[in-house]
Amino acid sequence: MEKLANKMIVIVFIVFIFTINIFNILMPDKEFSESENRVLSQFPKFSIEKLTSGKFTSKFETYITDQFIFKDFWVGLKSDIERFSLKNENNGIYFGKDGYLLEDFTKSDEVLANNIKSINYFNKKLPDLTTYFLLAPNSVKIYEDKLPMFSKPYDQLKIIDRVKNNLNGKFIDVYDILKRKKDEYIYFKTDHHWTMRGAYYSYREFCKNIGLNPFDFNKFDKEIVSNSFYGTFYSKANNKHISADKIEIFKPKFKTSYKVHYLDEDKYTNTLYEFNHLDKKDKYSIFLDGNHSLITIKTDIKNNKKLVVFKDSYSHSFIPFLANHYEEIHVIDLRYYKLNIYDYIKENNIDEALFLYNVSTFSSDENLSWLRI
Numbered sequence: 466m467e468k469l470a471n472k473m474i475v476i477v478f479i480v481f482i483f484t485i486n487i488f489n490i491l492m493p494d495k496e497f498s499e500s501e502n503r504v505l506s507q508f509p510k511f512s513i514e515k516l517t518s519g520k521f522t523s524k525f526e527t528y529i530t531d532q533f534i535f536k537d538f539w540v541g542l543k544s545d546i547e548r549f550s551l552k553n554e555n556n557g558i559y560f561g562k563d564g565y566l567l568e569d570f571t572k573s574d575e576v577l578a579n580n581i582k583s584i585n586y587f588n589k590k591l592p593d594l595t596t597y598f599l600l601a602p603n604s605v606k607i608y609e610d611k612l613p614m615f616s617k618p619y620d621q622l623k624i625i626d627r628v629k630n631n632l633n634g635k636f637i638d639v640y641d642i643l644k645r646k647k648d649e650y651i652y653f654k655t656d657h658h659w660t661m662r663g664a665y666y667s668y669r670e671f672c673k674n675i676g677l678n679p680f681d682f683n684k685f686d687k688e689i690v691s692n693s694f695y696g697t698f699y700s701k702a703n704n705k706h707i708s709a710d711k712i713e714i715f716k717p718k719f720k721t722s723y724k725v726h727y728l729d730e731d732k733y734t735n736t737l738y739e740f741n742h743l744d745k746k747d748k749y750s751i752f753l754d755g756n757h758s759l760i761t762i763k764t765d766i767k768n769n770k771k772l773v774v775f776k777d778s779y780s781h782s783f784i785p786f787l788a789n790h791y792e793e794i795h796v797i798d799l800r801y802y803k804l805n806i807y808d809y810i811k812e813n814n815i816d817e818a819l820f821l822y823n824v825s826t827f828s829s830d831e832n833l834s835w836l837r838i
Contacts (some may be wrong), residue, residue, distance in 0.1 A: 553613035561611035566698035574645035583836040596634040604652035635637040639667040656696020661782040666785040685715040752781035759799035762794040777826040
């Protein structure tokens, strides 16, 4: 009887493995993950050179991981089992105190060094352009006191100091102000972004450092537009026992107008907020409609001040404050914009530039190499 039971278990296991592999072969590949809010890896191009160098096998492994059938279910099951066993991390996301999910951060010397060189190259190439650099810490640094025991992410303050000491141009340090405001809702608990409130305090610090007069906190109406935002950390950790985030937006009480052009879609609008995203998974895309290669914002301010912003998505909730100080803002995402940025700056008579990145992205994004053309 026992032998029969063991045979049945083996047979069921073999059938299960066989069925899963058949599904993996037959099911069409997905291009985008709504739950993770990112583009998924596709089947890599094969060549003998890539195979012998190991690049093909590495990319194939990533492809299999991304396209594995019912991936969200398996990740969620793994997360629940690990939480039951009192494990404090899943898929690189720590289960912090007070409902905070915090992403592990590891050192990345080579990419970081290259990105510093790229921005210094940019400064040297355009010496008459006034350039600022704002490097935002991630929540894992601001909320170190909420990390579980024995977790040891690399200290982001060391990255900030390294960039500050090696970068040409005006460095805007927002770490201290965010640390002082940590008891306010300045970072999402389930997502990798800061909230618009966190962006506001950083905007004030930016203005103080470059000679602008920031608008006071009470010059904006604050509105909670969603109570059901689950961000990227939630998707990675797949912990179903975390409460949703709120999304707050700031609306100027003073009169102002904007003309926003999303050039990759040739779409025009007069608002910096796209409310249709509140009905979708990626609710953070309410800010500037998510990621675009190039956005232009023209305002009713007549001061001939033109700013280009090279950015990651932290800028999306920051730029609505800047738009009240510039006649034109040009927003370029180097992950998608591959034309000559130096020609673009000259053709549009831009006289100021802001690089706005969070520490995690700036330490890992290799697309800043496009500055060295």
